[in-house]
Amino acid sequence: MVKEKILVTGGAGFVGSHLVEELVCSSYSVTVLDDLSNGSRDNLRSVIDRIKFKLADISRKDWISKIPRAHVVFHLACHPRSFSFANPQKDVCVNLIGSVNVLEYARKHDARIVFSSNSGIYGPCVLAKENDAASCLTPYDVDKYSTELMLGAYNKQYGIKSIIFRFATIYGPRQRVNEKYGWRPVVATFATRLLRSRPVTIFGDGHQTRDLVYVKDVSDALLRSIRYKGDFDIFNLSTGRETKVIDVFRMVSRFVGVKASPRHGPPLPGDIRRMSYSNEKIRRKLGWRPRTSVEEGIRLTVDAMRKEAARVRKWVQDSGALS
């Protein structure tokens, strides 16, 4: 059987690079499109010789004609949520016009799209289901939801097939903290700071909850979607469980091996008090379930970040020795 050709936008990013590794392991032919604004080639170092890499900005349509046919596009490239009120025009450009470009590419090549949407579009919620109404709090939420609607319009008009995953709060090895982009994912931020013996700030009282899903469970779901035969479908990609931010802090501290207390800052704009999303539909229709407990996932993340820090330290030392 000839394996599908795959295009991964944002493939050098956190989720993208885990997915690309899985795809390469499963012998798919993979092209990565990334502008490296938040991802890095280093994320792909284990597979870089076995993929094609295209440096391009998703929001500029010139890439559409330059990338050969793929059968499936994993569309993961995005401008981060935490920065979206600071530059809402850029958010629309990357997150919606970028998606329109992906749709035009898919139309040209009759490709299917697997899109990374955001469960933040529900607003505050407990066990939200896919048919629940959206309550967008930020330009990012609007642009993610708009992309879902755009995928729907192209499906009705041209029959372009799409699967939409509404990601819960993903965490795991290789997740970046990017202060420049105001991107402070909870597990990675706490681990990065505590591993460097730096103070941790929790915005709000820490009792806000997140539905934390481990990145390897996410790439497992994405991989399964290649074989899914639906025409247009939306799935929450979540554990259905709530974890308090303060409890994340405690687990990270324990695995880092420090006794620390967090500072508290004011709640962030658009921050959501409670988040959890039903995964009944994805269990039923894709046969997927989360395999990694939050405790296990945080342990794996802290271990990986510790190893990565040691690797970087060694690289810096070796470079110094050579110079």
Place this chain on the structure above:
Amino acid sequence: MVKEKILVTGGAGFVGSHLVEELVCSSYSVTVLDDLSNGSRDNLRSVIDRIKFKLADISRKDWISKIPRAHVVFHLACHPRSFSFANPQKDVCVNLIGSVNVLEYARKHDARIVFSSNSGIYGPCVLAKENDAASCLTPYDVDKYSTELMLGAYNKQYGIKSIIFRFATIYGPRQRVNEKYGWRPVVATFATRLLRSRPVTIFGDGHQTRDLVYVKDVSDALLRSIRYKGDFDIFNLSTGRETKVIDVFRMVSRFVGVKASPRHGPPLPGDIRRMSYSNEKIRRKLGWRPRTSVEEGIRLTVDAMRKEAARVRKWVQDSGALS
């Protein structure tokens, strides 16, 4: 009492110019922002000495800092629906990024926004209500609905006040047919062609219905919204009645005074079979109701277009005589 300062985006267009006339009559201080891509200065000839005009593209944010404070922004500028699949990126640029620019302007000046949304976002429907689910068929629908969500996000985040009108099918004097933009509004297209003794093509069988609302009734509703004290509200702006396209053709033929039969072409992409929208909410909360019957409105439109054609003919003759 000092009257509010008003900014009208797309104020040189069809609906915009009728609104600007009403505003000037009611002694408001009016600035029009328009790129004249579809509107024209000629639409504003009766008021041009009593308004400020700014030639600018709504999608480029440089205008935000150049226009002095307004208290209310009527945001009517848009890229037309019928062209949205041909250039979906441009549609997002004008219709969503343009709206984000209006929101950033409103944020800067603490202005209220009155936004012209589109009842096409419901998809095919009979007496749709404001809380009904959206079913977007084109990039234009997505961008209009996304703007509503963006207005909602800015309302929650910054308290920016908005009133959203979901326009039914508006018709009346001064509506343009713009083949370049693929813009063929039903009454104006039929009247333009029949007044020139040209054949008329109906796309589909002509039994598709429209909820036709007369432009003077629309500008009346917009004017009322200045005094409305709501924080964030959505209104259908409609008659709640369905008129078949073939019946529009018959009425236009009668008022033009010709006996003609239409050709039939294939249905257009994203065309909607049945459209009507409940106006119960706008009647109750704004005290508005449509005052012009479809028959009366079509008669007024044909008369105005006949006079306009005579005016243009005379102008051409006079120019010829002078040259």
